[in-house]
Amino acid sequence: MIVINLIQNQLSGHLPSTMGCTLPNLERLTLSHNKLSGTIPNSIINASKLITLNLGYNYFSGLIPNTFGNLRFLNWLSPVQNYLMTKPLAANPLRGFLPSLVSNFSASLQEFNAYGCELKGSIPQEIGNLSGLIVLNLFNNDLIGTIPKTVGGLQQLQGLDLFGNNLQGSIPYDLCNLKRLYSLLLQGLVSLRELYLDSNKLSSSIPSSFWNLEYILQIDLSSNSLSGSLLPHIQKLKQQSLRKNSQVIGALSHLKQLKLSYNRLEGEIPIKGPFRNFSTQSCFGNYALCSPPILQVPPCKEDNGEGTEKAIVLVLKYILPRLYPSF
Template sequence: MLYGSIPTCLGELKSFRRLYLDSNKLESTVPLNLWNLKDLLELNLSSNSLRGSLPSEIKNLEVVNQLDISQNQFSGDIPSSTGSMQSLVSLFFAHNKFQGSIPESLGNIRSLESLDLSYNNFSGLIPKSLETLNYLQYLDVSHNRLEGEIPVGGRFANFTDQSFLQDYALCNETRQQFPHCGKTLKRSKSKNLVALMKYILPPIIALIFAMCITLLIVRRRKSYRQPPKKLREATNDFSETNILGSGSFCSVYEGTLSDGLNVAVKVFNFQSERVTKSFDIESKILSTICHRKLVRIIGCCSNTEFKALILEYMPNGSLERWLDIAIDVALALEYLHHGLTFTVLHCDLKPSNVLLDQDMVGHVGDFGIAKLFGQGESIAQTKTLGTIGYMAPEYGSEGIVSTSGDVYSFGIMLLEMYTRKKPTDAMFGEKMSLKRWVSQSLDENKIIEVVDANLLRREDTNFSAKEQCVLSILALAMECLINSPMERISTREVVARLEKIKTTFLRTTKDAKDGNGKQINEY
């Protein structure tokens, strides 16, 4: 039964993790400083009488994963900066007075699972960018003034007609409740032409004038924006044929320096302060540490317009293709956690961040969100989240990072290596996860049903020795995945256990070979 406006002092409480003010009688506008609670995980202002527009500062809620402002009187456009809120899982803007188009930038929120924009005044097209949201399970854009074709790619095939009802200008070739797009386009062509002349033509003229001015400035600054000549030559001018991989923050190119040395050039997408911070963190950490199981830094390039790391080239791809390097990864983690005078947390351990050299030795890389701990430090809070599926429970829900969090990620990676199933596989959801799936198989003594068939088959020579080896590894993974971080084993224990498992397996297979004279295939 709270009424009145939201006190501005709430925006000064920087330690807030969750704030629920829903189902009251609050009115007026939201204090601007409330959008500066950078550590906020959940915000619910729904079912009030709040009004005003959303400021671009909404992007400051960097780690929020639940945002609900439905059932209010908010108006205006949704800021495009909303697309930079990479941690969002649920976004509810229903039953307001929002207008304008749905921002294309919403397609950048890769972790988004629920999006409700119903009962507003949105117009224009449904962004095609929403097709790239692989985790989107719920979508409702009904009761707006949207037009054009309903997208068909990505998860859109799973959404019923209820998601698009009362948007009378929408069309689709297969949905029976909507007209075919050919008919709708003819009807709206003349209306669009008038809108073009009235609203778009004057800004275009102004834009052309501005571009002429900008072009003069660009030519003067061009030499400062160009990447160094040696790197352009080494990577064939950063050709697409040289790309080894890419992500939201960077692209990695294969290159050959003038002295014949093969390298990997990691170019950071120059888009935000967050990217610059990621470059600074990774270059600092890689220049500070050195270990045979870590990717070696050869050099870096940094100016106001271009940032890149020159790294040791790993020719054998990522761990997703090669499975037999668990010990290499564990040794790398042990060094980061215990082998230095300070502690390094990787914070984003996953198969694609482990590379193999020509001798199939694993090297851990990508320290873009890593953390350095001083002496005596063992735990911290962060607003930068790792990859969905690999984060420890306390990391995903509270932003707490520690060496135990890296151990959890290693446990997930072990399961993925031996089951060939990603934690984000379509078969997993609220009722079943990769961890629970493997745990049940261990309890029921049915690991043959979950282990990759390429690793373990009943007809294999010396099947029981292989089965015992895999059983021991999966059991170790379960100890890495204990919910309580205090009860998880350390990386030192992980290394010791893996070495013991390897020794036992090799001795067992050697004894089998010596005993019957047959060659035992290497596991």
């Protein structure tokens, strides 16, 4: 037997412990959208010719067998979410660790779907050996540690979804090597310290959820085409650099340093609050700013009602350096 496809039935019970031993020539096993439970049998390794293994949307529990890493021809693996569970988004509670043996999977593995499986531990460095991966879905788990730099070697990768975990540290620069990537979902990285997305072609506004990164120390979004208002969120930040950036001005009560040089800002520079220490260097290179003579820019004309609400900036960059570890 080469193919078993029993998707969307009402199958229940456990998989036989000797299942793989009796199916040495099996290439495709699809059992998703059923009511199967219990553990995934280690004997599946004996079905060494497996190309597709889809066990998603069941009630499987226990550990992911380390032996999965020896299925060298596998190019589609999905142990994902349960089907018809009490909680709509409840998943196969595998509660396992991603083994380093994932590196033994075939280089032709294209999709790795293990979202919502209560996976623990860190993402192994060996994940970067799966050179044929197009989609890597590990979201809504309990993964910790950093995003391995080796992910940057997955040159075919188009979708990387890691949100809903406990990952921390900086986003590796190596992700910039993923030239085919069109979907990058990293929500839930609440412990993120550094974020560098400068010199890209990002546009539109910054989502409000971005400001939930309460432990962030450094953010660099410079040399993009971002726009929109940052208020009231920007008040949370202590040091900003907004060179070549988008619309921002207002009551920045926690601001320690603000740089607005070389933009297309216009309007009056406030002289109260955090702008009291504003210097000529802070606003140099703008074409339509005005202020009292102390800043060596043209004096303001009679108020036209628009006041300081006008601000046109092309690109956003702000940096919260390590000088503020308590932030």
